[in-house]
Amino acid sequence: MNLASRPTGRLGVAALAGVFMLAVSACAPNDSNGSPTGTPPPSSANAGTSGSPCAKPNLNLIKPGTLTIATDSPAYDPWFSHNDPTNGKGFESAVAYAVANQMGFSAQQVSWVDEPFNKSFAPGAKDFDFDINQISITSSRAKVVDFSDGYYQVDQAAIVLKSSPYAGVTSIAALKGATIGAQIGTTSLLAAQNVISPTHEVAVFDDTNSAKQALLNGQIDAIIADLPTAFYISAAQIPGSTILGQFPSSSGTPEEFGMLFQKGNSLVGCVDKAISALKNDGSLAKIQHRWLSQDVNVPELH
Amino acid sequence: MASAPTWQKSALQVERERARRQRSFRSFVIATVSTVVLLGLVVWAVLSSPGWPSVRATFFSWPDAEASFPAIARGFLVNIKMFLIAEPLILLVGLGVALSRGTRSAVMFPLRALAVIYVDLFRGVPTLLLVYLVGFGLPALQLQGVPVDAFALGLIALTLSYGAYVAEVIRAGIESVHPDQRAAARSLGLSESQTTRSVVLPQALRRVTPPLLNDFVSLQKDTSLIAVLGLTPAEALRQANVYTSFHFNYTPLLVAAVFFIALTIPLARFTDWLGNRALARQHSAGPA
Numbered sequence: 001m002n003l004a005s006r007p008t009g010r011l012g013v014a015a016l017a018g019v020f021m022l023a024v025s026a027c028a029p030n031d032s033n034g035s036p037t038g039t040p041p042p043s044s045a046n047a048g049t050s051g052s053p054c055a056k057p058n059l060n061l062i063k064p065g066t067l068t069i070a071t072d073s074p075a076y077d078p079w080f081s082h083n084d085p086t087n088g089k090g091f092e093s094a095v096a097y098a099v100a101n102q103m104g105f106s107a108q109q110v111s112w113v114d115e116p117f118n119k120s121f122a123p124g125a126k127d128f129d130f131d132i133n134q135i136s137i138t139s140s141r142a143k144v145v146d147f148s149d150g151y152y153q154v155d156q157a158a159i160v161l162k163s164s165p166y167a168g169v170t171s172i173a174a175l176k177g178a179t180i181g182a183q184i185g186t187t188s189l190l191a192a193q194n195v196i197s198p199t200h201e202v203a204v205f206d207d208t209n210s211a212k213q214a215l216l217n218g219q220i221d222a223i224i225a226d227l228p229t230a231f232y233i234s235a236a237q238i239p240g241s242t243i244l245g246q247f248p249s250s251s252g253t254p255e256e257f258g259m260l261f262q263k264g265n266s267l268v269g270c271v272d273k274a275i276s277a278l279k280n281d282g283s284l285a286k287i288q289h290r291w292l293s294q295d296v297n298v299p300e301l302h
Numbered sequence: 303m304a305s306a307p308t309w310q311k312s313a314l315q316v317e318r319e320r321a322r323r324q325r326s327f328r329s330f331v332i333a334t335v336s337t338v339v340l341l342g343l344v345v346w347a348v349l350s351s352p353g354w355p356s357v358r359a360t361f362f363s364w365p366d367a368e369a370s371f372p373a374i375a376r377g378f379l380v381n382i383k384m385f386l387i388a389e390p391l392i393l394l395v396g397l398g399v400a401l402s403r404g405t406r407s408a409v410m411f412p413l414r415a416l417a418v419i420y421v422d423l424f425r426g427v428p429t430l431l432l433v434y435l436v437g438f439g440l441p442a443l444q445l446q447g448v449p450v451d452a453f454a455l456g457l458i459a460l461t462l463s464y465g466a467y468v469a470e471v472i473r474a475g476i477e478s479v480h481p482d483q484r485a486a487a488r489s490l491g492l493s494e495s496q497t498t499r500s501v502v503l504p505q506a507l508r509r510v511t512p513p514l515l516n517d518f519v520s521l522q523k524d525t526s527l528i529a530v531l532g533l534t535p536a537e538a539l540r541q542a543n544v545y546t547s548f549h550f551n552y553t554p555l556l557v558a559a560v561f562f563i564a565l566t567i568p569l570a571r572f573t574d575w576l577g578n579r580a581l582a583r584q585h586s587a588g589p590a
């Protein structure tokens with residue numbers, strides 16, 4: 001390698017260093033926007049000492065005056081309806097608007113953004129106030145993001161084709177030899193792996209659509225999904241399928257869906273207050289009743 | 303035997319060599335300092351950024367790397383297996399299509415047309431779409447003998463996609479062989495197929511080895527696309543993604559990347575070596 005031996009080499013080094021310094025200063029952190037790890041600007045949460053910290057003008061929002069809510073796209077039934085979170089239909093859309101209303105926002109003051117699940121926990125600033133996307137609260141996740149209190153307690157269920165040899169099965173042990181499919185990142189996958197612990201490795205799909213196609217094709221024997229999704233699949237999406245049963249809920253602490261926030265977001269407490277108000281006055285139960293199947297006849301697998 | 307006086311370097315030559323050594327030493331020092339300063343500035347810029355602690359925690363977490371390692375290593379065996387089976391299949395398809403495109407007789411026209419359509423179609427379709435189409439579409443036809451196994455279906459999809467690329471590479475190699483070679487072989491009494499087999503293909507394939515290996519480096523990484531079919535056991539990137547989505551930590555993806563790099567870098571160096579060897583042979587060729 002020729003290592004610049006001519007006297008002009010020194011000039012080259014100087015130029016190189018100069019260019020690089022420029023580049024470094026160009027990508028130096030931009031403080032004018034307020035870094036996500038910094039303290040919230042005094043104008044929002046701390047200034048309005050006169051009202052309650054959860055009064056609408058005192059909230060620390062991404063866009064002042066607007067509650068910015070995120071969910072993944074596509075937004076699946078029955079959590080949303082027709083892939084449109086803004087219509088207030090579907091369980092999570094309805095919950096989001098109820099929470100917003102509780103916090104003093106009109107429907108017009110709610111704005112939705114698309115947030116892919118895999119991006120929702122990325123480090124750095126977020127472009128939403130909270131994300132509502134069937135995200136289960138777990139302790140390892142809570143190290144990276146903040147969660148609201150749970151707004152839905154999740155049960156897992158197994159779906160099979162009626163023509164399947166596993167269609168008459170009543171116990172979890174009988175599913176051991178089956179090829180099980182579940183969606184990545186869901187606690188359904190955890191349940192499939194840990195509760196059934198099948199002899200074949202669980203097939204991991206990007207979404208329930210892929211899992212459904214694999215079930216129809218005979219590539220897998222059963223899908224594990226949360227109960228509302230299982231209802232939706234068996235009732236509306238795959239006519240020849242049936243819910244085998246739900247998993248025993250006895251094991252450990254109940255699993256809940258929570259809204260996801262930027263770590264340290266001061267909004268969490270206010271959303272928690274709204275959720276607890278909705279729980280106490282029965283609104284949350286009503287929303288659940290309206291949008292999620294309340295079929296109590298699902299047998300428990302044992 | 304009259305011994306000549308032993309040759310000694312002149313003072314001028316000694317001085318010249320000393321100056322040369324000094325210059326090269328100085329160059330070495332400058333290059334080293336410049337490199338260290340440059341790297342230092344990069345590292346400093348990253349480490350002093352306000353978001354670095356959270357980036358380090360989510361992308362460079364050693365406990366998460368350790369915890370996800372066994373599953374990713376297990377998954378990587380699936381990638382290697384798929385790669386090793388797909389590669390010869392792709393070469394076969396590519397060679398067959400390239401040769402079909404090179405036929406000249408009128409009776410072979412349908413074959414030529416088919417080869418052109420195949421290449422145009424499968425090179426233009428995104429590989430992921432092809433994986434979905436073959437992986438979920440083919441078994442949905444419920445035909446006798448169509449596999450339902452995600453591994454076999456993924457293999458078919460990758461072979462179809464990469465076969466089109468490789469066919470074009472091989473065709474370019476075949477066309478790069480000078481027509482005189484073919485003419486000379488024919489004048490020696492070799493038949494058309496003998497000419498192709500013994501004269502054209504050996505030269506063509508040697509020339510396209512570097513771009514072929516380049517395609518195979520790409521194939522190694524694209525084996526991870528099969529994960530969308532719910533491949534069991536899952537391949538490395540999917541294993542990493544499972545961990546990432548459970549624990550909200552991206553470190554396993556980097557672990558998977560290290561596995562892929564560990565496989566592709568030796569292949570890249572091998573490609574370089576092959577290319578250099580071919581070049582050296584060409585340049586050291588005897589009188590024309």
